[in-house]
Amino acid sequence: MSANQTEAFIVHLYDYSETSRIIQFLTAHRGKMSCIAKGVRRKNNPWSFSLDRLNRVEIFYTWKSTREVQTLTEVNLIDSYPELKRDIKKQVLASLILETAFSMTETEQKVLKTYTQVCKAFEHISNSTITGEHAVFLTCWHLWQILIHNGIEPQLHICVRCGKPIKEVLHFSLQGGVVCDNCKSDKTLNSEEVRGLQLLQYLEDPLNIPYENKAFLSLFEKKILPFICSFITFHLRHPLKSYNVFQELNHDHISIQGVNHEKQN
């Protein structure tokens, strides 16, 4: 057994006994990791504030390779992202990024780039000057970067089935990217959607978007985010829980607007 230290994001927490919790972390150096936090459910436990979902923390733990769950010995809070947690939409988008990064990571895997991407994404989205719509765009961009770090970003220029270069993209296969007219596809994209995806591929600084207007941002909310999430879901072979929550949230928002509208009439 050895003592270790690392930085981590808190992905899930489960009650384990009357006093303990099991926590799933995304760490930069060990990938996915589960730890037991003993006594954390006791009243006034000093760790209970730090050990919250989406928090970024420094953890100390004892490691034993034969064990699936390690033992947490100390926690220091780095950031609890209060700005992000005040806004339900931003919170769900942050969860979506963390869930994607976590799902693509193995245990005992070094994932420095993916981890750093999550840090950057949380920093961007939690900025109070970023609107909910802009946060959706940023989420798309960061998800795309995570796909790149994992070597599965969609191919946008060459038919993924026959290798033919494609000038005008219309068809898409969830397996890996665009397909030509002669090959089998799963989806058809319109030119706006293609432009949106190409922008994600080329844009270096997502805070500096070339044409920030309502129509542009709504394209990312209505088409690009659902598209990226269906791509990720296909590759993970299981649904993204946070994306389902995001859809419910949008649906509720639309119904509330509908109710208000009726009242005004």
Ligand SMILES: [Zn+2]
């Ligand atoms: Zn082809």
